[in-house]
Amino acid sequence: DEGGLLGSWQRRNTDATLSHCLKQLEESGNLDNLRRITDSAPAAFRGMWFADSDVYKTLEAVAWELGRRPDTALEQFLDATTALLERAQDSDGYLNSYFQTDHRDQQWAELVWSHELYCAGHLIQAAVAAARSGVGDRLLRVARRFADLLVDRFGEGGTDGVCGHPEIETALVELYRVTGHRPYLDLAARFVDLRGHGLLGDEPKFGARYYQDHTPVRDADEVAGHAVRQLYLLAGVVDVAVETGDASLLDAATRLWESAFDTKTYLTGAHGSRHRDEAFGDPYELPPDRAYAESCAAIASFAWNWRMLLATGGHRYADELERVLYNGIAGSTSLDGTHFFYSNPLHLRTGHDGSHEDAPSQRLSWYSCACCPPNLARLMASLQSYVATTTEAGVQVHLHTAGRIATPHGELAIRTEYPWDGRVTVSVTPATPGAAWTLALRIPGWCESATLDGVPVTGEYAEVNRVWEPGDVVRLELAMPARVVAGHPRVDAVRGCAALLRGPLVYCLEQADLPDDVLVDDVTLDARAAVDVGAGDLAPVVLRVAGTHRDPAGTPLYEPLAASAPGTPIALTAVPYFLWANRSPGAMRVWIPLTA
Amino acid sequence: DEGGLLGSWQRRNTDATLSHCLKQLEESGNLDNLRRITDSAPAAFRGMWFADSDVYKTLEAVAWELGRRPDTALEQFLDATTALLERAQDSDGYLNSYFQTDHRDQQWAELVWSHELYCAGHLIQAAVAAARSGVGDRLLRVARRFADLLVDRFGEGGTDGVCGHPEIETALVELYRVTGHRPYLDLAARFVDLRGHGLLGDEPKFGARYYQDHTPVRDADEVAGHAVRQLYLLAGVVDVAVETGDASLLDAATRLWESAFDTKTYLTGAHGSRHRDEAFGDPYELPPDRAYAESCAAIASFAWNWRMLLATGGHRYADELERVLYNGIAGSTSLDGTHFFYSNPLHLRTGHDGSHEDAPSQRLSWYSCACCPPNLARLMASLQSYVATTTEAGVQVHLHTAGRIATPHGELAIRTEYPWDGRVTVSVTPATPGAAWTLALRIPGWCESATLDGVPVTGEYAEVNRVWEPGDVVRLELAMPARVVAGHPRVDAVRGCAALLRGPLVYCLEQADLPDDVLVDDVTLDARAAVDVGAGDLAPVVLRVAGTHRDPAGTPLYEPLAASAPGTPIALTAVPYFLWANRSPGAMRVWIPLTA
Incomplete structure (x- = not known):
């Protein structure tokens, strides 16, 4: 089984979900909305005012996918959509089909609900994926033009403003990583620090906690409000902390991580205990039936934990990464790859009818607010990126799965039926035979008994520090009662x-x-x-x-x-x-x- | 302790709550809103668009109170407010300060959210209270002018429409009871039967269940949607069923009663399991922490159960009447009578902050949507009406409390410390010494052992059928472990x-x-x-x-x-x-x- 369960999810994404997303973007009007800016297109704007973000998430998924393998249809989509964005983009770099058409007078007027920076963030993330996949210089230029506008408008000395829906923060840091252009990082850091000072005003129905504007993130001691907003923000916070070397900011993220994972996380790794405001609840308020547990929040948690893992090497982050991937995230998509849950409860009663609150008893093919399906697609298309890391000291495998991992130290060929079976066999082909480095294989927190080549091992990673020769094999066995x-x-x-x-x-x-x-x-x-x-x-x-x-x-x-x-x-x-x-x-x- | 615990609640209402409501109506702009129609008044409309209903509920409370005792300040409020309404009312009878001022073009345009009929219903209920208390012919005329307009506009042959928020149904039947004018009853019956056929459209966020337009009440088998709306509707349904002799409609109410009280009622008698849409949840979905349990829903349940009790004599209705009164309703008001809960959870965690969702950890003096405080005031001012009933056969005491009950059969003087103690002593002064009639004293469903004059009694009511002489005393003892x-x-x-x-x-x-x-x-x-x-x-x-x-x-x-x-x-x-x-x-x- 090439690639194991994770690989099968990627194949399903390739074979079914991606084309489904492309089809839905046409049928739901997302692409027509963009065409309305310059091209001849149907009369009315359709969908949510932030519907562009679904296009960008899908573009990101397509870009990751093209980094894995060529695909004519996906290349055509990337090219055509990039060309559409090029035409649609204002000369100053602004790009948002809702505000460029019928609502030009409201452009930048109401950051609290406009999602303009949120959409910009997803555009940037798509461009970053294209750049990393080596398939999208043109898309990167579109994104940079918009990012440069943001730097001009919102950078130091410019407007003090933050978006009601975090997302731009992590996107700007990623763009900085791809381009090396420091103003993007500085703007991300500025957005993080401007938040929590009341710039968004008191949300009348849900309170300022809803969009994490009730307190600066450095002072917060509890994750709160809309779960996706909170978790996207924290992914960006870690990005900023790492790139700026801001230890106190990383401390804040760590403190909030403990709030989230010690008191507000479902057994499936999902987040969001309240339907009313799609929000975290009080500590320990975790009703299985009323779990909102939005698919996007699970994806956001995955992104945050991945960043915490990279920043600190901490083992609990890998545990949470795995937990949410195999449960909160994996449950969102149907076996056929074309139906999705928005909300992922842990309990559904006989006769439940939750269709009016995005908690149906069956997965649906799309949603009026379709944030989740293309979000799932972009994660699945890049899933291989989260399996292992490499450092000068060696290779660290975090998610066990069948497959091959190429690293500067050599290639690992992994055979395993994980997660159905705890035996993991790693065959090593070192880049330099006779070189010494450490292979670290994660021992999940749930595992109470593990052996490495038959010898009991404990700790967070089973480490093999040796001189590697071609054909070396390491066998990890995780007891899985x-x-x-x-x-x-x-x-x-x-x-x-x-x-x-x-x-x-x-x-x-x-x-x-x-x-x-x-x-x-x-x-x-x-x-x-x-x-x-x-x-x-x-x-x-x-x-x-x-x-x-x-x-x-x-x-x-x-x-x-x-x-x-x-x-x-x-x-x-x-x-x-x-x-x-x-x-x-x-x-x-x-x-x-x-x-x- | 004259009047016992119930009497003390009435005194608190007299001494504190009523004057507090009067003050708040001035401070919150409700009266100014009405003054804006014809008088010189401050610039802007204030509060919710249905803020008139708070004035009407307070008027109703004042009317009930004046039926109990004279009070110069309350008489002045009744007179002045009635005069204000007379001036404000359109020549055709229309009256609504939101639509008569800045939103005239939307009058009757959107029944789904306008609350125009809801507000009319509360005006009518205030007028009915005034008529029954013998203090408000002028107010009754105002209400009738509006009601006559409704009959013209929405009666048979007129517009097919229903209000997004039920309330008008029970009000019109009550107005019929006071006036004997059959078109009011016919219109109430028509509103009941028009509902559930999609006239309101599918509420985009909450679904048609939210306002009980998803299915006709005669076909419904489950209470659903916004709890106050559902329960007000059902009070009106029983009213219509009783006055029209419509047995199948009463059957529907009974079936829905079982749905509510067998599967969707909190231990406190409260209703509403979800904050999101202030709604009933699935059967057995009754989280104590997330109980919405709105004070108004408890009051609505009280009204519905009272009507079911009168319609059928059923004992369970009296049990629920008592349960919700002593718990769900009584808990809403502070000891000082000037602070109120909107939501009445059964569990509050340490550190809970629910102020942004009307679930604070302390009672507040008023709310931006202040439906609950004057609703509590109107119930408390009329509480004596719900203690006992009388028929040709005798007197039935449903709520045990210290006090005196005057009936056509004679006067009962009741001594008891109920609910703190289960002993109830009733001294009878018959209107006609030597006449035979039955005194029925309720044995609550929670009581497992009761005696009447020392002899064990069972059943739903302890009945004493005898020839009564002055000074006769009956002693009921309810074991209260x-x-x-x-x-x-x-x-x-x-x-x-x-x-x-x-x-x-x-x-x-x-x-x-x-x-x-x-x-x-x-x-x-x-x-x-x-x-x-x-x-x-x-x-x-x-x-x-x-x-x-x-x-x-x-x-x-x-x-x-x-x-x-x-x-x-x-x-x-x-x-x-x-x-x-x-x-x-x-x-x-x-x-x-x-x-x-």
Whole structure:
């Protein structure tokens, strides 16, 4: 299985998701919106006023994809869309189809909701991807013209302003990395420090916390507000901190990371406990049913953790990277690659209807606010970038997957069935036979017992520091028993429940695995019974465990506390969370009540 | 204690809340908005576009109050405001300060959000209260002129339209009851039947369920959408069903009542599980922390249950009437009578900040959308109306409270400390000595053991059918031990918890009763220990029970399921929920985790 599970996700992205996104951009009017600026195009603007960002995210995905392999259709899309952007861009560099057409008078007038800088950020990220893939000098020039305008307008001595939706910060640092042009970094740093001083005003319905303008990030001690906004901001904060060597800013990011991951993260790695404002809640407020858990927030968390890992080498960041990838992110896309969740709850009741709040019980092919699908596409198209890192000292493998990794120290050929199996075999072909360097293979935080070439190893990475010769093989074995986990006692919403995990995967119960007359709402888990690992139709590994079914018919809503009525034993099958809702829409739960 | 606890609430309303509302209507601009129509008044419209309804609710409260006792200040307010309305009203009867001033072109243009009929309904209810109190012929004429316009415009053969916010339905039936004018009833019936056919369109963000336009009420089998809208509608549905003798409509109301009270009602009687759309959630979705539980929804539930009780005599309706009054409603007002909750959660974590979503940790003196305070005032001013009913067969006492009840059959003098004590002594002075009739005293659903004059009684009402002579005394004794209750197994959010109740009162733990270093977030209840009843500073009866404190510092967010770490025994004091947040803002919980 070339590339393993991660590779299969990339292939699905290649084969289905990317072309689906291209088609949707036409059908939903995103490209026509841009054509309206200079070309003959249909009458009305369509979609959200920040619909350009969907084009840019898709461009970014296409650019990453073209960095991996040639593709005529994708090249044509990149060329045609770049040409369209070139025509559409104002002579001063401004580019935004909503404000350039019917709302010219509002240009730059209301940064709090305009998403102009947000859209600019995604344009820049697409250009950065194209530059790194070596396929898009023209796109980079478009992005730089806009970025130069931003520097002129918002740089030191210019307008004090920040965008209601962070994104521009990380984009500008990335553009600085690609171009070496310092003003981009300086502007990113300025945006970070201007935030939290009330420039956006008090959002009337949600409060200034909604867009993280309630307090400067250096003073904040709690992640708050709209989850995607908060997490995009923090990715940019780390970027700025690293590139400017600003230790206190990195300290702030670390402190906020602890707030997020110690008190406000779902078991799937997802974020956002409230639908009302798509926001973080109070610490430990993590309802599985009302999890907003937006796909974009999971992607943002992935980006933030990747940056924290690079900045610090910290092991917990790799754990969170893996957790959110295999669960919060992976569950967003259907097996066919063309349907997506916007919200990713950990519990769906029988009969739930959440279609009016972007929490349907089935993945949809697109959304009126379609931020998530092309966001997933751009991550999947670049997934290989997050597998390993290299330093002068050697190679560090963070995400175990089958495949080949080329590094300055040599090539690694990795065979593994991970995440279904914990055995990882690495064959090394050193660039310089006889050279000494360290191969570090991550031991995930969930793993309680690992061996390296049969010898027990502990720590965060299994390190092999040796002189490498062609044909050297290292075998890591991560024990991967099923695990039964509980929530922190303050996580009220999962009290009396447990969840099943194995390796990096969270499992769930689905109605599809139960008889029609046994609702998933009415089963409990016997945690004293052993969890058996078996093969399933939906996944190579499913978990089987004993449970109890109780029909609660006739039970009042509230009644005197008493011992549970006896129930009927039932065999339960748990499937990987990331695969749920691929057979039929139906009830699901990650957190399973415990049999008393 | 004349009037008991209910009487004390009425006195607080008299002494503090009513004058507070009058003051706020001036300060917040509600009266100025009306003055802008014809008088010289400040420049701009202030507040919500339906701010007139706050004036009408206050007028209704004042009218009920004047029916109880004379009050010069309140009479002046009634007269002056009525005169203002007379001047402001259009010649055709239209009256709405938002649409008569700056938005005349939008009059009747957008019923979905305009609240024009909603405001008209509250005007009518104020007029009905004035008529019933014998204080407001002029106000009744104003209301009738508007109602006649509505009949012309929306009656049979007129415009097919319904209001986005139900309220007009029950108001029109009440106006029919006061005037005997059948077209008012017919219009109410028409509004009920026009609803659910898509006249309002699909609300883009919340769906048509938000305003109960997704399905006709006769076909609905689940309460849904915005809780206040749903519950006001159902009060009107029962009114229409009763006055038109429409059994199938009453069946629909009964079916929806079961949906609400079997699956979607908080232990406090409150409704509304979601902040996002102030809405009911899925069945059994009842998170204590995220309870929206709007004060107005509790008042609406009270109104609906009262109508169901009158329509059917059903005992469960009286139970819910009592439950929501003593908990969901009573908790909304501060001890000083001038601060109010909009949202009434059953759980507030340490450090919670919900001020931006009308869920602050302290009651506020007013709100930008101030629907709740004057709504509470109008209920409290008319509370005596809901204590008992009379029929040819006798007198039925539904809410036990100290006081005197005058009926055609005679006068009842009731002595009791209810709800603190379950003994109720009724002295009867019959209107006609020697006449036979039945005195029925409610045995609440929560009561498991009752005696009448020392003899055990069961059933829904303790009935005394006898020939009454002056000085006859009946003694009802309701056993009132503390109760420990659990939620239905599908109420996921309270799994592993219990709540303490006594009589009709729900109790809660407050941080104010714990040492500073013991957070209410970290205590559990030992349900095997006895619950002791004691006297407290905050309330005549508090509950004391054994618990355990565990400091969770260092506990990861998720960890392998294991037995709880041992904790420290701690004595817990639970206080009546309706009194919470009167000492200091702080954490609170109704549902207490059980010691494992």
